[in-house]
Amino acid sequence: xxxxxxxxxxxxxxxxxxxxxxxxxxxxxxxxxxxxxxxxxxxxxxxxxxxxxxxxxxxxxxxxxxxxxxxxxxxxxxxxxxxxxxxxxxxxxxxxxxxxxxxxxxxxxxxx
Numbered sequence: 554x555x556x557x558x559x560x561x562x563x564x565x566x567x568x569x570x571x572x573x574x575x576x577x578x579x580x581x582x583x584x585x586x587x588x589x590x591x592x593x594x595x596x597x598x599x600x601x602x603x604x605x606x607x608x609x610x611x612x613x614x615x616x617x618x619x620x621x622x623x624x625x626x627x628x629x630x631x632x633x634x635x636x637x638x639x640x641x642x643x644x645x646x647x648x649x650x651x652x653x654x655x656x657x658x659x660x661x662x663x664x665x
Contacts, residue, residue: 575657577617577645578609579665582637597621601653602630604645612649613657620651620658632662 584605591600599621608614619629636643644663651658 572648572650574646574660575610575612575649577647578607579642579644580606580608581640581642582606582633585633585637594620594622597626599626599630602633603656604633604659608645608647608657610647610649610657613647613652613655616656617645617647617659618653618656620653623659629659629662632664633659636662636664 582604584603586603586605588600601621602619603616604618605616608617619626619633623629632643635641642665644665645659646661646663647657647659649657
């Protein structure tokens with residue numbers, strides 16, 4: 554039993570160690586794309602929203618996405634749409650281990 558606990562703890566530490574939240578550089582959104590089904594998650598409203606900008610990140614340099622699986626999906630989409638239409642400068646926090654078509658998943662949006 555003790556060995557099983559040590560093994561499971563080691564696995565969980567390894568899994569958590571691989572996930573990183575990165576911050577993009579500050580910039581403006583160049584394009585927003587949304588489709589009716591691409592990136593959709595069963596049981597969730599909406600589909601992925603793709604955000605195009607120079608992120609300054611090697612993991613996803615030109616685009617990122619908002620997942621309908623995100624707990625704050627509607628808020629994140631609202632923030633992205635506001636930032637795009639007002640040409641406000643924003644910074645994104647993204648997960649480097651959650652990708653869709655080469656794009657990193659958005660964790661947070663900050664107006665700066």
